[in-house]
Amino acid sequence: MEKIRRKEERAAASLPLPARRRIALPSPSAPTQGQGVSLADAFDPGAPPPFGLADIRAAIPKHCWVKDPWRSMSYVLRDVVVVLGLAAAAAPRQLARYCIQLHISYLFIVLSSQVLPMLPNIVNLPMDKFQTALSRILQGSPRNGPSLDPSEILIAIHLIDPDKEGIALKQVIDACAACFEQRTIFTQQVLAKALNQLVEQIPLPLLFMRTVMQAIGDFPALVDFVMEIMSRLVSKFGNILSYGYDS
Known part of the structure; x- marks a missing residue:
């Protein structure tokens, strides 16, 4: 019981403040529905989460939303150059060997x-x-x-x-x-x-x-x-x- 509560507290602490305010963790001494009902039994997997997309976006650092096409294209260009370089280094002898065998x-x-x-x-x-x-x-x-x-x-x-x-x-x-x-x-x-x-x-x-x-x-x-x-x-x-x- 204590482990489940600690896990939920850590999950709530990782969310932004608006979402945290909407989460009300029950007291370990007070059962949710009645005597003998644990938090695990009271959890409904089909219920909507206690946070929305706006809360998720607010938790992401601002600089991650800045679009930089030049940096993105530089990564693509780097990968293409590496692939072509490896292919050029391996192709001549392997291709000749394959053609001879074929x-x-x-x-x-x-x-x-x-x-x-x-x-x-x-x-x-x-x-x-x-x-x-x-x-x-x-x-x-x-x-x-x-x-x-x-x-x-x-x-x-x-x-x-x-x-x-x-x-x-x-x-x-x-x-x-x-x-x-x-x-x-x-x-x-x-x-x-x-x-x-x-x-x-x-x-x-x-x-x-x-x-x-x-x-x-x-x-x-x-x-x-x-x-x-x-x-x-x-x-x-x-x-x-x-x-x-x-x-």
């Missing part, structure tokens, strides 16, 4: 000039999707043939800059390993052709020596060829060093 089934009709810019995003896919995309590229279309030949794919994978493209180095290593697993496609001749072109790149691709060692392990007959390109590599860097020393 159009894997159409890669066999894409030209080589279109595949090469997409290759970093293809390499960044999960391994199962990368293998599907790789088979599509190598399959090509009956009319135009493969979009890229195996040596071009291997070279393009080695030329990916992980830091520039925002790709983990492990993704590139796994992509090379997936190529080596398909020995019927990435044959000894294909590897020799790819290594012959990679050795001419300046700077030398990051995974070049790893690929050389893996190629020898899978195709021991490439040892003589690897020794030849390594001698060319030493000669090339010797000429570069001597040119820098002379200048």
Whole structure:
């Protein structure tokens, strides 16, 4: 009983003075309707409240009723700028990744000039999707043939800059390993052709020596060829060093 009365007193104290005057709290010693009737039993939830809309408006601070369109529009503009900024930051890479996954089934009709810019995003896919995309590229279309030949794919994978493209180095290593697993496609001749072109790149691709060692392990007959390109590599860097020393 005492708790109910305190609660009603706190509710009445929070109202403006005009509304407070209209509220008459019964005395705890005097029952509302008769002996044994509590305040909770006497409360009628269907009765109108003891205050009106004017009392509610009077309780709200005056400055809250001041209209300021410029401030309101500034809040809207701020929210729009934040949303657009977040969308611009997230969209390019997520959109490219989504488009790659969505159009894997159409890669066999894409030209080589279109595949090469997409290759970093293809390499960044999960391994199962990368293998599907790789088979599509190598399959090509009956009319135009493969979009890229195996040596071009291997070279393009080695030329990916992980830091520039925002790709983990492990993704590139796994992509090379997936190529080596398909020995019927990435044959000894294909590897020799790819290594012959990679050795001419300046700077030398990051995974070049790893690929050389893996190629020898899978195709021991490439040892003589690897020794030849390594001698060319030493000669090339010797000429570069001597040119820098002379200048």
